[in-house]
Amino acid sequence: MNDYISKEFGINRDLLGLAEEIECELTSDFSYVESRTFYHQAKVLKAFQNSNVSDIHFAWNTGYGYDDSGRDAVERVFADVFGGEKALVRPNIVNGTHAISLALLGLLKRGDKLIYCTGAPYDTLQSVTGYYSSEKPSDESYTGTLKDLGIKYQEVELLPDGRIDLDALKDALDDSVKMVAIQRSKGYKLRNSISSKQISEVSDLVHGFGRHITIMVDNCYCEFVDEEEPLDAGADIICGSLIKNPGGGLALSGGYLCGKADLIDLISYRLTCPGIGGECGLTFGQNRAVLEGLFQAPRVTAGALKGAVLCSKVFDRLGFEVFPHASSDIKDRSDIIQAVKLNTPEALMEFCRGIQAAAPIDSHVTPVPAPMPGYDDDIIMAAGAFVQGSSIELSADGPLREPYVAYFQGGLTYEHSKIGVLMAAQYLINAGLVRL
Ligand SMILES: *Cc1c(COP(=O)(O)O)cnc(C)c1O
Numbered sequence: 518m519n520d521y522i523s524k525e526f527g528i529n530r531d532l533l534g535l536a537e538e539i540e541c542e543l544t545s546d547f548s549y550v551e552s553r554t555f556y557h558q559a560k561v562l563k564a565f566q567n568s569n570v571s572d573i574h575f576a577w578n579t580g581y582g583y584d585d586s587g588r589d590a591v592e593r594v595f596a597d598v599f600g601g602e603k604a605l606v607r608p609n610i611v612n613g614t615h616a617i618s619l620a621l622l623g624l625l626k627r628g629d630k631l632i633y634c635t636g637a638p639y640d641t642l643q644s645v646t647g648y649y650s651s652e653k654p655s656d657e658s659y660t661g662t663l664k665d666l667g668i669k670y671q672e673v674e675l676l677p678d679g680r681i682d683l684d685a686l687k688d689a690l691d692d693s694v695k696m697v698a699i700q701r702s703k704g705y706k707l708r709n710s711i712s713s714k715q716i717s718e719v720s721d722l723v724h725g726f727g728r729h730i731t732i733m734v735d736n737c738y739c740e741f742v743d744e745e746e747p748l749d750a751g752a753d754i755i756c757g758s759l760i761k762n763p764g765g766g767l768a769l770s771g772g773y774l775c776g777k778a779d780l781i782d783l784i785s786y787r788l789t790c791p792g793i794g795g796e797c798g799l800t801f802g803q804n805r806a807v808l809e810g811l812f813q814a815p816r817v818t819a820g821a822l823k824g825a826v827l828c829s830k831v832f833d834r835l836g837f838e839v840f841p842h843a844s845s846d847i848k849d850r851s852d853i854i855q856a857v858k859l860n861t862p863e864a865l866m867e868f869c870r871g872i873q874a875a876a877p878i879d880s881h882v883t884p885v886p887a888p889m890p891g892y893d894d895d896i897i898m899a900a901g902a903f904v905q906g907s908s909i910e911l912s913a914d915g916p917l918r919e920p921y922v923a924y925f926q927g928g929l930t931y932e933h934s935k936i937g938v939l940m941a942a943q944y945l946i947n948a949g950l951v952r953l
Pocket of ligand 1: 615639
């Protein structure tokens, strides 16, 4: 078998051998992932059964999308799986950024303060805040950012060990604070993800403040990784993308929000308009794919998580710094992202080219760094996916800035994720940037 892989993909035998050796070391980590996946799969199955999902829910209508029972079923199942009272799951929420900004713009009013307690948010969210632009708010520069709308904003930095600084957060709470936001996954940073245990600690602190403050969690890449989801840990609202973990690789597009019913209603008025909210909105035939994707999501996420762990070990052996560290406990991972610090632009590009060469779609193209909407630096992205930009599928990307970190994620199957890891390593070897 290794002869075939070595011949057809040009992967060095020693590298294949190294991967097998590492897999032996990972037996207990992998079985831990499997047992957690069994639990998540059972939870998802139960949610389908609780909602009496039936094949009538695969049908769809036209126009306004009134009385789309499939859409209602999708949203009931999501709410059940993630422990919320209500959910908004729509193909016309265009991405994760849109879902998160709906929560911000739907719930915050002039004079309210938002605190991000996990430091600076993901690049595209920085644009939503408006506080990263040096322009003074004016009629000419108005785009409806938080700053333009008179919503106050503060960040509480993470502690040096990557945990949430509860003391600093406590000091930052005052009567103007309306929302505390937690970004679980690292984005383009070198830090650990935020566990559901830390979310409970924030929840105890913030909900103990006296007046109700909404806790919003950016749950991108974290669904089905920890045992508990953020709403079970005390958060009020979670947001994410359907072309990451919960879409299971099958959803064609979309985002979700889930949590307290009154909050979801307010957000639905922002998504469509006051008075209409979630009662309208065509699903364009997506209900079946979204449901099947959610059903497969625990298994797909498990494969991606195992691939991330393999990636950390392989690149650690090759002498690179990796986050989470190769020695870190599997129980401390709350997302599927593996960061590899490659130190030079050449190495970052070779890594991404290796991932691209391992793709089922567009394996013949060469990724090059380019500007992207919402991002300040040029970004290189390797993605040969069935769904454009889907990062639950095998992918890697990184901004062209020091220290040249590749963010590796996905793989619809563990086996594909493994081929991706090996191709990325092989490209670095072939370019003479590392020796086995
Ligand atoms: C992916 C991601 C987002 C949203 O990104 P989109 O590309 O807009 O879906 C937000 N926050 C984090 C931490 C992410 O990883």
